[in-house]
Amino acid sequence: MIDTHAHVAATWEGAEYPGGTAGVLARAAAAGVEHVICVGAGGDAAEMASAVACARTFAGVSAITGIHPHDAKNVDAALWKLVQEMCAHPEVVAVGETGLDFHYDSSPRDVQVAVFRQHIQLARALHKPLCIHTREAEDLTLQILREERAEEVGGVIHCFSGTCAFGLAALELGFYLSIPGIVTFKKAGEIVETVVQAPLDRLLVETDSPFLAPIPYRGKRNEPAYVVETLKKMAEVKGLSVAEVERATNANAVRLFGPRLLAKLAPES
Numbered sequence: 001m002i003d004t005h006a007h008v009a010a011t012w013e014g015a016e017y018p019g020g021t022a023g024v025l026a027r028a029a030a031a032g033v034e035h036v037i038c039v040g041a042g043g044d045a046a047e048m049a050s051a052v053a054c055a056r057t058f059a060g061v062s063a064i065t066g067i068h069p070h071d072a073k074n075v076d077a078a079l080w081k082l083v084q085e086m087c088a089h090p091e092v093v094a095v096g097e098t099g100l101d102f103h104y105d106s107s108p109r110d111v112q113v114a115v116f117r118q119h120i121q122l123a124r125a126l127h128k129p130l131c132i133h134t135r136e137a138e139d140l141t142l143q144i145l146r147e148e149r150a151e152e153v154g155g156v157i158h159c160f161s162g163t164c165a166f167g168l169a170a171l172e173l174g175f176y177l178s179i180p181g182i183v184t185f186k187k188a189g190e191i192v193e194t195v196v197q198a199p200l201d202r203l204l205v206e207t208d209s210p211f212l213a214p215i216p217y218r219g220k221r222n223e224p225a226y227v228v229e230t231l232k233k234m235a236e237v238k239g240l241s242v243a244e245v246e247r248a249t250n251a252n253a254v255r256l257f258g259p260r261l262l263a264k265l266a267p268e269s
């Protein structure tokens with residue numbers, strides 16, 4: 001199994017895992033997780049650096065770096081220069097998470113849009129895929145992806161929890177959908193429907209740890225080790241075996257993010 005989106009080296013309060021990053025990765029390996037993509041996308045350089053360091057320290061870990069839409073207001077010339085430097089590192093397999101979050105509106109919407117466009121332009125310059133975060137901004141997200149020709153590099157709609165129509169439109173643009181633990185919740189109708197309709201070769205799986213733990217861990221701090229619960233649910237709604245969905249989502253992750261994803265977590269990481 002590959003957890004394509006987990007904040008396992010995050011520097012903010014509430015993200016501390018028992019045993020730290022080494023502990024959470026060891027538990028993931030013991031649960032059968034082979035690779036984790038560590039996302040470093042807060043509002044400063046420290047968080048990006050922590051993700052790159054994590055990918056350098058631990059076998060079976062890659063990184064995604066960028067500035068989260070919540071923190072778009074922090075981006076100035078100096079920070080943007082650091083984003084460019086971070087994203088160029090070979091350990092970094094995608095640019096993000098970037099996009100639009102009009103639910104929390106933590107940054108002004110016009111600033112989120114401008115910083116989102118910058119990330120897409122950077123991804124195209126680096127020939128790396130995008131990791132997209134979008135909430136209550138589906139139409140504008142699609143519009144900007146099209147205007148900025150994001151399909152040239154593709155990417156993933158991370159923590160997919162939108163409408164089925166949005167999911168299908170993103171697939172049409174060449175993007176993958178990464179399914180989070182939310183799909184195990186009772187009111188996940190649209191996500192379940194999207195998993196049913198999406199081709200198996202375009203789905204990924206993620207935890208978005210430490211958030212959004214799947215059932216039966218709902219409400220607890222999420223960990224990559226729990227990604228199997230999401231895979232089980234996807235297999236159930238697709239009418240396939242867990243092994244088939246695991247094989248397909250692993251292959252999809254390697255196809256999107258590159259051969260670095262073949263490196264495996266060490267049992268004693």
Ligand SMILES: [Zn+2]
Pocket residue numbers: 097133158159
């Ligand atoms: Zn996100």
Ligand SMILES: [Zn+2]
Pocket residue numbers: 005007039097208
């Ligand atoms: Zn995230």
